[in-house]
Amino acid sequence: MANIDLNCDLGEDSAAESQARDIKIMDVVSSVNIACGGHAGDEFSMAYMMKEAAKRGVAIGAHPSFPDTQNFGRKEMIMTSDQLSSAIISQLEIFADIAHAQNIVVRHVKPHGALYNIAARNAEISHIICAAVAEIFPNINYYGLAGSQCRGIAAQYGLKYIDEAFADRRYNQDKSLVQRSEPDAILHDVPEQSIQALNMALGRPILDKNGADLTINAQSLCLHSDSNDALKSAQAIYQILQENGISIQPI
Structure with missing residues (x-):
């Protein structure tokens, strides 16, 4: 039986309805990436999401970003190396303290948004991120874009790189x-998301933005919680993976 980790970015909205959705998503994923104050989230939401994930046996990870709530961490910020390092370390320290207070093990770290994408193509930024992560969480799993140069850099800091792919995003041919x-x-269409997730989980090609075949080798599949159909998408992806004999397990 094939195995795949199914993860979700969540804890990004304090509204009761959004938090209820996030908790329901936890019932069908194996790992969660909890916003830790940079782009969204606060100490209360971190503690709450950790507690609910721990109840369900879901692997818990920190989701740091550029310190930019105004743009939801999706816009590149110009920062010095020290400023960026301090921003990441600060988020992870708070996250670690909250986890420790609840006797919860943090299993992984995954950068968010612009920080994640820059790390995949910019070696200098990738070094800063990996060094900061290793300082707070030595030898932890580090989620990054499948096939990117960040894999080798993470290894230099003792981090275990997890190749991640996205069920709800379109790809360029260079991955x-x-x-x-x-x-x-x-990708807004739930059936299309489901098929892409299944194909990636089985190592089959997906279609890039121009309709050409593209194979992405991933250990974990990500979906986002910040959309109207997020819960429906998560449930549909869970169902199609299960129906095709793929076991959903944390790494």
């Missing part, structure tokens, strides 16, 4: 994500 500003960068 980078299509920028959100471009048309059709986001």
Whole structure:
């Protein structure tokens, strides 16, 4: 039986309805990436999401970003190396303290948004991120874009790199994500998301933005919680994976 980790970015909205949705998503994923104050989230939401994930046996990870709530961490910020390092370390320290207070093990770290994408193509930024992560969480799992140069850099800091792919994003042929500003960068159709997730889980080709075959080897599949159909998408992806004999397990 094939195995795949199914993860979700969540804890990004304090509204009761959004938090209820996030908790329901936890019932069908194996790992969660909890916003830790940079782009969204606060100490209360971190503690709450950790507690609910721990109840369900879901692997818990920190989701740091550029310190930019105004743009939801999706816009590149110009920062010095020390400023960026301090921003990441600060988020992870708070996250670690909250986890420790609840006797919860943090299993992984995954950068968010612009920080994630820059790390995949910019070695200098990738070094800063990995060094900061290793300082707070030595030898932890580090989620990054499948096939990117960040894999080798993470290894230099003792981090275990997890190749991640996206069920709800369109890809360029070089395996980078299509920028959100471009048309059709986001897959909104739930059946299309499900088929893409299944194909990636089985190692089959998906279609890039131009309709050409593209094979992405991933250990974990990500979906986002910040959409109207997020819960429906998560449930549909869970169902199609299960129906095809794929076991959903944390790494």
